[in-house]
Amino acid sequence: MNQVLWLRTDLRVSDNTALAAAMSTGPTVALYLITPGQWLAHDDAPCKVDFWLRNLAELSIRLSELNVPLLIRTVEDWQAVPALIADICRTHEISTLHVNDEYGVNEQRRDEAVAEALRKTPTSMRRHLDQLLFAPGTITTLSGGYFKVFSQFRKVCYARLTQSLPACLPVPDRQASLLIVSDSVPQAVNGFAQPSDYLRSLWPAGEDFAQLRLAKFAEDDLADYQQRRDFPAEPGTSQISAYLAAGVISPRQCLHAALRANRGEHDSGNPGAVTWINELLWREFYKHVLVGYPHVSMGRGFRRETDTLPWRHAPDELAAWQQGRTGFPIIDAAMRQLLATGWMHNRLRMIVAMFLSKNLLIDWREGERWFMQHLIDGDLAANNGGWQWSASTGTDSVPYFRLFNPLSQSAKFDPDGRFLRRWLPELAELDKRGIHNPAKLNGLFAGVEYPSPIIDLPMSRERALSAFRQLGEAL
Structure with a gap:
């Protein structure tokens, strides 16, 4: 009996639980769905969509070596998925749809809707633990x-x-050829700009x-x-x-x-x-x-009481943070690294997240969204968990009174200023002490073209501590 492997975030042939199960059961066809409206709704980054497509193209080659045809279909969002999959299963006389489980409220609702649609057909749905x-x-x-x-x-x-x-499961053995022609993988999707050649070169596919x-x-x-x-x-x-x-x-x-x-x-x-x-x-x-705790994937703090924190509406400061113009070199270098590479070093993710949510007292969800819109490794669970950890709103999060000082963090973890010089060329001539805090410079480099700090660190620290203390008193 024919099998369908519905590919999602499992773009490989080795140690792929659903692929191995499908091919051990019967002739297998692979399916990938392009859903641009859903990707936009989930704030998926253009560089991540490009990365998916490039890896899908590499996977298509590997699947062809196994004689597994790859079908590619495009629908706007997940609402159209159940009917589409049911139709594909009828057309190809599929006995079982194999999927590797994904996590998150929307993903689970999508899969439940697909399972419900298939109950009216001869096709069953089999889920696998994989990621x-x-x-x-x-x-x-x-x-x-x-x-x-x-x-x-x-x-x-x-x-x-x-x-x-x-x-770890091995690559399955090649199956007999099927009379189904694979679809070509598109190089781009409307609504998602293609990233720079430099960014793509950092993340080869396959x-x-x-x-x-x-x-x-x-x-x-x-x-x-x-x-x-x-x-x-x-x-x-x-x-x-x-x-x-x-x-x-x-x-x-x-x-x-x-x-x-x-x-x-x-x-x-x-x-x-x-x-x-x-x-x-x-x-x-x-x-x-x-x-x-599914509410964390629905824009809620794990600690529900923190949803009443008095977050500031400060669009100019938010924009300065997003573009790397805060006047704090380690923050700005990290944000520029994100924009140029689609990635940010983990230590820096914590520093910039704590700066936004505590020093600027801007809602952590603004940062979570910005990261998802630019990260090539954007993952709902890891991104949400990291942001809520830094903002002291999440499970097992850092105590609210712990705030990273961006100046001391910079001096400690980039002591010679090598990272700062890489991403802030306007500061390249400063020595390894002055580069961490150009605002304190006098004399020759006092006129360096670099923004003044957008906040006073001690004042912003006390403001954040006060907001969290008041939250505790109100409970």
């Missing part, structure tokens, strides 16, 4: 609830990994490249990850987040690469490997939170 190590609902507290604290979540994950390590980047990181940089990961001028991170977000590589493949480099240990051994595995588990944690 997580553990299915949501299987890592729970003693009372059966979802965890709110990462360290407790991690402890249970460690125990589960010790008992049973999730395996799972072969993703595996190469992972292997190189595991061999050359994993051991020093704990020491180098906080320094944005250093190539100390894996640079595979975009490939994980699009499913070009799986979390199991990442975990196994780290374990191979750490002699099979996940909670001991090399500190760099342990720290990086913890980052994989943070990614896991936020997706479980998305399922256990």
